[in-house]
Amino acid sequence: MKIAHDFAPAEALALMKPDGVTNLSRRGFLGVSAGALLIGALLPAGQARAQASEAIKPGTRIPAFLELRSDGTVRLLSPFVEGGQGIATGAAQIVGEELDVHPSRFAVECAPPGPDYAVINGLRMTGGSFSTRSSYMVFRQLGASLRDMLIRAAAARLDVPRAELDTDDGVVRHAASGRSIVYADLVAEALKLEPASEVALRDPSTFRYIRQPMDRLDVRDKSTGKAVYAIDQKVEGMLYAAVVHGEHFGTEPTAIANEAETLTMSGVHAVHRLPGAVAVTANSWFRARKAVEQLEVTWTAPKPTGLDTIAADFSSAGMLAALKASTDKGVPAETVGDADAAFASAARLIEADYDAPYLAHGQLEPPSALARFNEDGTLELWISNQMPELFQMYAAKTADVPVEKVIVHSPMLGGFFGRHFLYGSSSPFFQAILLAKETGKPVKVLWSREEEFKMDAARPLSFSRFSAALDKDGMPVAIKVRTVGEGPIGRWFSSVFKDPVDSSAVEGIVAKPYAIPNRSMEYVKVVHPVTIAFWRSVGHSMNDYFSESFFDEIAAAGDKDPYELRRVLLQDKPRHLHLLDVVATMSGGWKRGPYEVEGVKRARGVSMASPFGSETATIAEVSIEDGSVRVHNLWIAFDPGSIVNPRIVQSQVESAAALGLSATLHEELPYEGGVRQVSNYDTYTILSRDEMPKVHVEIVESGEPMGGVGEPGLPGVAPAVVNAVAALTGQRIRSLPLAKATFGA
Amino acid sequence: MIKLKINGTEREIDADEDTPLLWALRDEFDMTGTKFGCGVGLCGACTVHLDGVAVRGCQTAIGDVGASEVTTIEGIAGKAAEAVKAAWVDLQVPQCGYCQSGQIMSATALLTDNPKPSDDDIVTAMDGNACRCATYVRIHAAVKRASEMMEG
Numbered sequence: 001m002k003i004a005h006d007f008a009p010a011e012a013l014a015l016m017k018p019d020g021v022t023n024l025s026r027r028g029f030l031g032v033s034a035g036a037l038l039i040g041a042l043l044p045a046g047q048a049r050a051q052a053s054e055a056i057k058p059g060t061r062i063p064a065f066l067e068l069r070s071d072g073t074v075r076l077l078s079p080f081v082e083g084g085q086g087i088a089t090g091a092a093q094i095v096g097e098e099l100d101v102h103p104s105r106f107a108v109e110c111a112p113p114g115p116d117y118a119v120i121n122g123l124r125m126t127g128g129s130f131s132t133r134s135s136y137m138v139f140r141q142l143g144a145s146l147r148d149m150l151i152r153a154a155a156a157r158l159d160v161p162r163a164e165l166d167t168d169d170g171v172v173r174h175a176a177s178g179r180s181i182v183y184a185d186l187v188a189e190a191l192k193l194e195p196a197s198e199v200a201l202r203d204p205s206t207f208r209y210i211r212q213p214m215d216r217l218d219v220r221d222k223s224t225g226k227a228v229y230a231i232d233q234k235v236e237g238m239l240y241a242a243v244v245h246g247e248h249f250g251t252e253p254t255a256i257a258n259e260a261e262t263l264t265m266s267g268v269h270a271v272h273r274l275p276g277a278v279a280v281t282a283n284s285w286f287r288a289r290k291a292v293e294q295l296e297v298t299w300t301a302p303k304p305t306g307l308d309t310i311a312a313d314f315s316s317a318g319m320l321a322a323l324k325a326s327t328d329k330g331v332p333a334e335t336v337g338d339a340d341a342a343f344a345s346a347a348r349l350i351e352a353d354y355d356a357p358y359l360a361h362g363q364l365e366p367p368s369a370l371a372r373f374n375e376d377g378t379l380e381l382w383i384s385n386q387m388p389e390l391f392q393m394y395a396a397k398t399a400d401v402p403v404e405k406v407i408v409h410s411p412m413l414g415g416f417f418g419r420h421f422l423y424g425s426s427s428p429f430f431q432a433i434l435l436a437k438e439t440g441k442p443v444k445v446l447w448s449r450e451e452e453f454k455m456d457a458a459r460p461l462s463f464s465r466f467s468a469a470l471d472k473d474g475m476p477v478a479i480k481v482r483t484v485g486e487g488p489i490g491r492w493f494s495s496v497f498k499d500p501v502d503s504s505a506v507e508g509i510v511a512k513p514y515a516i517p518n519r520s521m522e523y524v525k526v527v528h529p530v531t532i533a534f535w536r537s538v539g540h541s542m543n544d545y546f547s548e549s550f551f552d553e554i555a556a557a558g559d560k561d562p563y564e565l566r567r568v569l570l571q572d573k574p575r576h577l578h579l580l581d582v583v584a585t586m587s588g589g590w591k592r593g594p595y596e597v598e599g600v601k602r603a604r605g606v607s608m609a610s611p612f613g614s615e616t617a618t619i620a621e622v623s624i625e626d627g628s629v630r631v632h633n634l635w636i637a638f639d640p641g642s643i644v645n646p647r648i649v650q651s652q653v654e655s656a657a658a659l660g661l662s663a664t665l666h667e668e669l670p671y672e673g674g675v676r677q678v679s680n681y682d683t684y685t686i687l688s689r690d691e692m693p694k695v696h697v698e699i700v701e702s703g704e705p706m707g708g709v710g711e712p713g714l715p716g717v718a719p720a721v722v723n724a725v726a727a728l729t730g731q732r733i734r735s736l737p738l739a740k741a742t743f744g745a
Numbered sequence: 746m747i748k749l750k751i752n753g754t755e756r757e758i759d760a761d762e763d764t765p766l767l768w769a770l771r772d773e774f775d776m777t778g779t780k781f782g783c784g785v786g787l788c789g790a791c792t793v794h795l796d797g798v799a800v801r802g803c804q805t806a807i808g809d810v811g812a813s814e815v816t817t818i819e820g821i822a823g824k825a826a827e828a829v830k831a832a833w834v835d836l837q838v839p840q841c842g843y844c845q846s847g848q849i850m851s852a853t854a855l856l857t858d859n860p861k862p863s864d865d866d867i868v869t870a871m872d873g874n875a876c877r878c879a880t881y882v883r884i885h886a887a888v889k890r891a892s893e894m895m896e897g
Contacts (some may be wrong), residue, residue, distance in 0.1 A: 084841030084878050215837060222842030223833035225778020225818030229843065232777035240772065266761060284760070286768035364782045364790055364843045364877050414780070414843030415877050449783045647837060651880070655840055658879030681787040681875065689872055692881040 056115045059138035062146050063191060064116035066095070070184040072170050074101050076108045079117035079135065081126040081386050082218065083416030084655075085710045086648035089216045090132050091139055093209045093644055098143030098202055100167040101183070103209050108217060110410040113392045126386040127418065127534065129612040129708020132644055136706060144199040146190070153190040154181050213647035218412070230411045231368045231446060233382040238370070238442040239269050239281040241435050242289035243428070245454050246276055248302040248674050249310045249531075253278045257296035265291045272438060274431050281439055285446055302674050310529045314674045316461055320355055323463040323484040323526055330482055330522030333501045334510040337518030339469075342478030346469030350557045352550055354466065356542035356736045358669040359459035359535055360678070362686055365414020366452050369429035372442035373399075379436075380407040383429045386420040391429060394422060398433045416710075417659070418534035421492065423457035426531055450679045458669050459535030460486055460528055462542045464509060466550040469518075474558025476569075478518035481509050481547070486527050488534045500525075504534070508543025508715060513576050513610060514551070514569040530671070536659055540611040540715035545664075545736065548607040548719030552726060562723060563590045563606045575639065575702055576608060579617035582637035586698055587619045592727050597623075602632065605723025609715040613707030614640040618657075618716030620693075622724040624743045629725055631661055631693040634717060639700040640707040646699055649709050654695045656713030662687035664718040666739050685739070747807050751776070752820025762808025767791040769807050770817060778818035778846045782875070789874030792847035793817050799854035801873075818846040825856040828891035836887045840878035848874045852888050860895050862888065 059065075059079075067075040076095055082088040092106035111117045118124045120134045147167055154172040155162040158179060166173050173180040204210070221227040246252065256262075256278065259271050267287035272279040278297050282288035303311045307322060343349060370382040379399050385391045388408045396403040413420060420427075428445040435443040447455065462485050469478040487504030489497055497503070501523045510521050535541055555562040563580070570576045583606070584590040593603030602623045609616050621633040634657050643649050666685040670677045678684040697713075718736065726732045729743050749756050749766075751774065758764075758773050770776040770793070782790030784803050791802035794816040821830075829852045832838075839845045848871065855862055855870040862870065867888050876884070 084839075086840070215834075216839075218842065219834050219837055219839055222839035222845050223830050223849065225846045227842050228777070231781065232771075234775065234777075284764075284768060284772040286760075286764050286772065362877055364780070364788060364841070364875065366781065413841060415841045417877070446781075449785070651837070651840060651883070654882065655878045655880070658881070659877075662879075680785055681783050682785070686875065686877065687879060689874075689876075689881045689884075690868055692879060695882065 058116055058122060059119040059135070059142065060195075061116050062142060062149075062195065064111070064114065065142050066099075066146055068183045068187045072182065072184070073105045073107055074099070076106050077111035078108050079111055079119050079124050080131045081110050081410050081413060081420075082108070083126070083386070083413030085131070085416060085652060086216055086645065087126070087131045088218060089214065089648060090644045091135070092217060093212070093214055094136060094139040095143040097207055097209045098140045099147050101170045103214055103217070105170070106217060110388070113389045113408050124387065124389055127421065129711040133613065133706040133708060136644070140201050141199065144201050145195045148196050148199045149190040149193045150183055150186045152193055153186045157181070157186070157189065210644055211646065214645055216648065228411060229365055229414045230370070230382055230384040231365055231414070233370045233411065233444065235370065235372055235442045238444055239435075239439055240283065240285040240288045241279050241281045241431070241443050241445040242285060242292045243274065243277045243279040243431060243445060243447065243451060244292050244295065244297070245451055246299045248299070248312065249454070250276060251299040251302055252276060253297050254300055255298040257298070258294070262291050262295060270439060271295070272435060274434060276425055277431065279431065279435060279445070281435060281443060289448060307529055310671070310674050312674045314529060314671055316358055316671045319461055319528065319671070320463060324353065326484045326524055326526055328524045328526070330524040331500045332521070333483070333506045333523045334519055334521040337478070339478040339480050339518040339520035342518040343467075343469045343480070346477060347472040348470040348557060349467060350470070350553060351465070351467040352553055352734055353463070354546035354549065354734045355463045356461065356545065357667070358461045358530060358671070359663060359667050360453060360456045360669045360684055361415070361417045361419035361533070361535060362681070362684060363413070363415025363417055363419050366447050366449055367428050368444060368446040369427065369432035370442065370444040371429070371432035371436040373436055377401070378405045378407055379433065380409070381429065381432070382409045382411060383427070384413050384420050385410055385422070386413075386416070387422065390422050395429065395433055398430055399437060417536045418538070419456065421534060423492070423533050424531050426455050426457040426533070449681070453679050453684060454676060457531040457533030459541060460488070460530070460532040462505075464543070464546045466546065468550070468554045468557070470554065470558050474560055476516050476554045476558065478520075479516050481521040482524065483509055483521070484524040484526050486525060486532060487539055488532050490525065491532055504539045506543065507539040508609065508611070509547050511610065512547060513573050513608070514566070515572060516569065536656060537611055537711040537714040540609060540711070541660070541663065542736070544607065544609040544611070544715035545718035545722065548609065548716070549722050549732070549734070552605070552723045553732060561592065563592070566606065566608065575615060575704065576617070578702070579608070579615055579637045579639055579700060582698055582700055583617040583619050583635050586637065586696055587621075587633070587635040590619075594728050601728060603724050603728035605720045605725070605727055607716045607719035607723060609712070611708070611712040611715050613705065614638065614709070614712040615707070616712055616716045618720040620717065620720035620724045622721060622728060624729065627742045627744070629665060629721065629738050629743065630691070631721055633694045633696065634661070634720070635696045636713060636716065637698050637700055638713065639702050639704070640709050640712065641704040642701050642706050643699060643709070649699055650697045652709050653697045653713035656711060657695050657717050658687055658692060660714035660717030661691070661693065661721065664721050664736060664738060665691065666737050668737050749807060749810055749815055750812070751815045752817060753814070758807060760807065762806060764807050765803050766793065766805040766807055766810060766815065767802030770802060776817055776819050780843055780846055782844065787875070788844070789847045789851060790844050792850040792874065794821070794850060794854060797854065797857055799851045818850060821850065821853055823857070824895055825860070825891070826853045828894040829853045829856065829887070831894060832887040832891035836883050836890060838880050838883045838887050840880055844874060844876045848876065848884055852884070852891065855888065856891055856895065861892055
C-alpha cells in the first residue's frame with residue numbers, strides 16, 4: 001500500500017509530467033498563449049490518456065461545463081476551486097456576458113476530475129493567480145458558442161433566419177413576430193448542433209457584466225452559516241478520526257502503552273497506527289481527539305544531526321547559517337552586461353544580506369478529509385485541494401484502485417494561500433483513505449490546529465546576498481545577487497520545469513524593471529529538510545522585500561531619494577512610471593518624512609513589484625508605538641492589465657496586502673531542536689484587527705495582457721514598510737519579521 | 746443525558762459534560778455553521794450566544810450551559826441579527842467566509858447590547874474574531890451600516 005511517507009519529493013510531481021513535454025520554462029508554461037495543449041496530463045492510465053488526448057480539447061465541450069435549467073438558472077462546472085478569491089463569481093460574469101444570462105442566476109460548482117477542465121495549457125490547478133487570466137477566453141468562448149447554438153436551434157424551430165433572432169437574458173427573441181423561447185426549452189436541440197468553429201465574441205464596449213462590481217455568488221451563504229466546507233461534510237455511518245503526529249517530523253510510532261484502556265473510552269471505535277502518526281476513530285471528533293491525545297506513544301528517534309532530514313538538532317537558525325555559509329557555485333539566473341567589470345571600476349560598493357523565515361499558511365479552516373469506499377468499487381473523497389486530478393491520482397495509488405474509480409469532491413476552501421497543493425504528508429487525505437480501508441467505514445479525518453501547525457508545509461526560509469556598484473554620481477551601475485535555497489517549483493514540479501534556476505526561488509530578484517546596466521544574479525540550490533510549499537505570492541513574498549529594500553540602500557548610499565531614483569531608473573518604462581505617479585497622487589504626493597501627525601513622527605516608504613503578470617507600486621506610512629512598528633496607511637496602485645470584477649479585485653488586493661503586513665510584522669515558523677516552536681495562534685502571531693491599516697487601492701487597467709489578482713498585492717508591502725521604518729528610525733531591517741527588532745524612535 | 750435549548754428548541758445529548766458546545770453542535774446536531782478554527786478560544790470562529798452573550802463554543806462545556814439559551818448562526822434572529830446579515834451582504838464582506846459565522850455572532854451581540862457602537866467599541870468587541878483574509882475593513886463598515894439600519 002502506498003503510504004504518505006513514501007511520497008518522496010522527487011516523485012511527487014513526476015506523475016504530473018505530461019508525456020513528451022519537457023524543459024518548459026515556467027513563464028512559457030504559464031503564458032496563456034502557449035501553443036501545445038498538454039491534454040490529459042494528469043491521467044496516468046494509458047487508455048484514459050490516449051482517449052483524452054484524441055477526443056477532448058479542454059475547455060470546449062459545452063455539456064461538461066454548462067447546464068441550462070428549466071428554472072432559468074445556469075449550473076457552471078468550474079475548473080477552479082473557490083477559496084475566497086471570487087473565481088466562481090468571476091466565471092459567472094464572464095460566461096454570463098457571452099451567454100447572455102445574468103450572473104446572479106449562476107450556480108457555480110467545482111468540476112470533478114476530467115480532461116475537459118485542464119484549461120491551463122492542458123493542466124488543471126487553482127493557483128499562481130492564474131484562474132481568470134487562463135480561462136477568460138475559454139469562458140467567453142463557451143458562453144458565446146452555447147448562445148450561438150441556442151439561436152440556431154431557435155431559428156430552426158421558428159423557421160426564421162438566424163439574423164432575425166436576438167437574445168435577452170436567457171431568452172431567444174424574434175422581434176418581428178414577438179415570439180420568444182427560454183434557453184432551457186432549446187437546449188436539447190441546441191446541443192445536437194455542431195458548435196461553430198468560430199463565434200463572434202461580444203464587443204467589450206458593450207459589456208454589461210464584465211468589469212462591473214457584481215455581487216459575489218457566495219456571500220449570502222457565507223453570511224448565514226450555510227456555506228459548506230470540507231470540514232462540514234458528513235455521510236451515513238461515518239467515523240470521526242483524530243490524529244497525533246510525532247513531535248519530530250518523520251518519526252514513527254513504535255508502541256502504545258495504553259491502547260487497551262483507550263479502547264474502553266466512551267465512543268472510541270479503534271486505535272490506529274499510521275505512517276508518522278497515531279489515530280483514534282470514534283463516534284464524534286471530540287471523543288476521538290480526547291482519546292488520541294491521551295495515548296502514551298513511543299516514537300522512533302530522529303536522526304541526531306544533518307540537514308538531509310529534520311534531525312534532532314535541526315533549527316531554522318542553523319538552516320539559515322547553512323544557506324549563508326554555502327560556497328557552492330551558483331547557476332546564472334540573470335546576466336546582463338558585465339557586472340564584474342562594473343564592480344572593478346566602481347566609485348563605491350555596498351553589500352547586504354537579507355533573509356526571511358519559514359511561514360505557515362494559517363488558513364482558518366483546519367485540514368480535513370472524508371473518504372468512503374462505495375459498494376460499486378469506487379472511492380469517494382471530499383477533500384480540500386487546489387488540484388483535483390493530482391489528489392485523485394495519489395488516492396488511487398494509496399487505495400490501490402484504478403484512478404477512474406476515484407471520485408473527488410472539492411468543496412470550497414476556508415482559506416487558500418497555497419495551502420492545498422499536495423505536499424507529501426501535509427494533507428490528511430492519505431490518512432482518511434487508510435483509515436476508511438482499515439475500518440471498512442467512511443472516515444473523516446480532521447487535524448487539530450496544533451497538528452496543522454506541526455504538519456503544514458512551509459514557505460521556505462530564504463536568503464539572498466546583495467551587492468551593488470555605484471558610480472561617482474551615486475548612480476547604480478551594477479548589481480549582483482546570490483540566492484541560496486530552494487523553491488516549491490523545484491521541489492514539486494521539477495519533472496515539468498527542467499530549468500536549473502528555480503523560478504520560485506528567484507522571482508522578485510530577477511526581471512526587475514530598473515535600468516541598472518550590469519546585472520548578475522545567481523542561484524544556488526540548497527535543499528531544505530522541511531516540507532516546503534507555495535505561500536501567497538511564492539518567491540515574491542520574500543524576494544521583493546529583499547530587492548526593493550536593497551534598492552533603498554542603493555539610494556541611500558548614492559544620497560538619492562528612493563522614489564526619485566526609481567523614477568530615473570524607470571524613465572523608459574511608462575507602465576511603471578504611471579504606477580509611481582498614481583501611487584504618489586493617491587497618497588497626497590510623495591513625501592518620505594519623517595513628519596509629525598498628532599505629535600507622533602511618521603515616515604513613508606515606496607516599493608514596486610511585478611508579480612504574476614501584474615504590476616504594483618506601494619507606499620506605506622508607519623510610526624513607532626511602544627517600540628513596535630505601526631502601519632497607518634498602505635496605498636497600492638495595481639495594474640493587472642484588465643479586470644473582471646473591480647470589487648473582488650479590490651478585496652483581493654486588500655487581503656493580500658494584509659497578509660503581507662502580517663508576515664512583515666509577526667509571522668515566523670521557527671524550528672529548534674528539530675521541533676517547530678509554534679502550535680497555535682498564540683505562538684504563531686497573525687495580524688490583529690487593531691493592526692489592520694487603511695488600505696487604499698487604485699486599479700489601473702493599462703490594457704496589457706491580463707495578469708494575476710489574488711497574490712500581487714502582497715509583495716510590495718514588506719519593502720514599503722521596511723523602507724518607511726528606515727526613513728523613520730534609520731534602522732535598516734534585513735531579516736523579517738519586524739517583531740524580532742526593537743525600535744527607539 | 747444533557748438537555749440543551751438550542752435556537753429555541755429543547756435538545757438532548759448523550760455526551761460527557763466536558764464536551765465543548767462547538768462539537769455538540771457540529772457532530773451531534775449537524776449544525777455546521779459554527780466553525781472550528783483553533784480549539785483554544787483564540788480565533789472566534791466558533792462564536793455562539795449564551796442568553797445573547799457571545800461566547801466561544803470551543804471553550805463552553807455542555808455541562809456548564811444549564812438552562813441558558815444557545816443561539817447559533819442557524820438560529821440567530823431579531824433586529825440586530827437581521828441588520829448584521831443584511832449589512833454583510835450589502836458590503837460583500839466575506840471572502841473565504843470561514844470565520845464569518847463567528848464574526849456575525851460577535852457583531853450581533855455587540856449591536857444588541859450597544860446599538861450605536863464607537864469605532865473603538867467595534868474593535869474591542871470584535872477583537873477575538875480573527876479573519877485570515879483580513880476582511881476587517883469591510884467588517885467594521887458593515888457593523889456601522891447595521892447600526893444605521895437598526896435606527897431606520
